[in-house]
Amino acid sequence: MTRTVLPRDVTATPTDVTTTPRDVTTTPRRKVLISGASIAGPALAYWLARHGFAVTVVEKASALRGGGYPIDVRGTALEVVRRMGILPQLREAHIDLRRLTFLGADGDEIASIDPHTVTGGVAGHDIEVRRGDLTDALYAAVRDDVEFMFDDSIDTLDQSSGHGVDVTFRGGGSRTFDMVIGADGVHSRTREFLFGPEEQFHRYLGYCFAGFTMRNTFGLFDELMMWNTPGRAAALYAVGGDDVHAFLNFAQPGPPYEAFRDPQAQRDLVTDAFADAGWEVPGMLAALHDADDLFFDAVSQIRMPRWSSGRVALVGDAAYAPSFLTGQGSSLALVGAYMLAGSLAGRDHGAGFAAYEHSTRGFVTANQDLVGKGDAALFPTTARALEQRNAMLRRLSAESAPSPATAASSASGRPAHSALTLPEFPGS
Ligand SMILES: Cc1cc2nc3c(=O)[nH]c(=O)nc-3n(C[C@H](O)[C@H](O)[C@H](O)COP(=O)(O)OP(=O)(O)OC[C@H]3O[C@@H](n4cnc5c(N)ncnc54)[C@H](O)[C@@H]3O)c2cc1C
Numbered sequence: 001m002t003r004t005v006l007p008r009d010v011t012a013t014p015t016d017v018t019t020t021p022r023d024v025t026t027t028p029r030r031k032v033l034i035s036g037a038s039i040a041g042p043a044l045a046y047w048l049a050r051h052g053f054a055v056t057v058v059e060k061a062s063a064l065r066g067g068g069y070p071i072d073v074r075g076t077a078l079e080v081v082r083r084m085g086i087l088p089q090l091r092e093a094h095i096d097l098r099r100l101t102f103l104g105a106d107g108d109e110i111a112s113i114d115p116h117t118v119t120g121g122v123a124g125h126d127i128e129v130r131r132g133d134l135t136d137a138l139y140a141a142v143r144d145d146v147e148f149m150f151d152d153s154i155d156t157l158d159q160s161s162g163h164g165v166d167v168t169f170r171g172g173g174s175r176t177f178d179m180v181i182g183a184d185g186v187h188s189r190t191r192e193f194l195f196g197p198e199e200q201f202h203r204y205l206g207y208c209f210a211g212f213t214m215r216n217t218f219g220l221f222d223e224l225m226m227w228n229t230p231g232r233a234a235a236l237y238a239v240g241g242d243d244v245h246a247f248l249n250f251a252q253p254g255p256p257y258e259a260f261r262d263p264q265a266q267r268d269l270v271t272d273a274f275a276d277a278g279w280e281v282p283g284m285l286a287a288l289h290d291a292d293d294l295f296f297d298a299v300s301q302i303r304m305p306r307w308s309s310g311r312v313a314l315v316g317d318a319a320y321a322p323s324f325l326t327g328q329g330s331s332l333a334l335v336g337a338y339m340l341a342g343s344l345a346g347r348d349h350g351a352g353f354a355a356y357e358h359s360t361r362g363f364v365t366a367n368q369d370l371v372g373k374g375d376a377a378l379f380p381t382t383a384r385a386l387e388q389r390n391a392m393l394r395r396l397s398a399e400s401a402p403s404p405a406t407a408a409s410s411a412s413g414r415p416a417h418s419a420l421t422l423p424e425f426p427g428s
Pocket of ligand 1: 035036037038039040041058059060061065066067068069070131152153154183184185186188189190211295315316317318323324329330333
């Protein structure tokens, strides 16, 4: 069943014309359909509505999806949320992680350090929030101005008429939009409609991971503990409340495509990978089997030669997922949404999509390049590399100096997360 939330201005202005105080005109509002209501989708909806577009968001889940591991908002993305007016709310929700403790195979402590020394963040400036707090804030900022259709998705897309995109919905019905934007994540169906199978654009980084919540029976408070052996990491991340975020990351030779749609296969894969592991891992595996919020995926990036075709374009993970190894997925989604909406303001779809790519690709690439070919500094796959990492962590713990892995900068010399200066667009 489709639940449609009508926007405030649709009920107020049945004639479908722009009536914002900023731009009083009788030009018909261009209609945009966005697929996906997580981070990129609502952020894009917000900015498109500000630029005078009539926006509909279709989300396959029956409601806004909360949950997920805490995520970072840094650098240029902080300016996006500031301009949206949600920065104070996010600062309120900020998780002030006190300590990161690394453990060896037997659970023995290797090093205990200030989190900012390895995340590349800036203490007191960057934000780390529960993923659900960010989606809630974005949704609250936009829900009155945009039409949301939950529990539905695009069934077919046809732009052959040349005048718009004819869309049919799984829940029934068809409509025509001026543009369609896929904000539907790494495994984007919009991308598949447009460009074909994911495999062409999927850059596998050599790991799979599972995230879920479990009871905090460990006495942890605002801290993260990470256990490692070569090719395996288990982490417990306590951010308040009665639960901890559990995270299991493991090296895997190829992407397990068959497991992506099969939660039981995912549980089996993780259980096999951690079968003989020590520390708290057996309890984590038991919790994994009962978890109702399991998030499993390959650690991978999406790299595409272009982000649009005709009247359809992609934003966020659908176009350029950077992987959690960069800590930049949500920030790229926020910045990409701002840049796409601003690029479309006052331009037709062709010129707008070209401007979006031209202005944003360098920033995206600089952030994706923070990860080398699978050699994630925090997740070494050999005993030697693990020993080197541990030596580095011991040094960091003694010196509190930023790690070389996260001091990575773009060609401009600025840190990758700040490599784009956000332009002002008319209406933003
Ligand atoms: C429930 C959830 C938990 C997550 N947890 C983690 C985590 O623990 N660690 C991590 O690194 N990343 C996690 N992510 C991904 C993280 O949110 C993104 O990497 C990042 O924030 C970029 O956001 P995005 O909006 O581009 O994509 P995503 O956050 O992936 O959002 C895509 C949205 O599109 C919707 N969607 C997908 N297919 C369709 C379709 N065919 N039709 C309509 N809607 C569709 C999805 O339900 C989702 O709401 C999670 C995402 C979700 C949805």
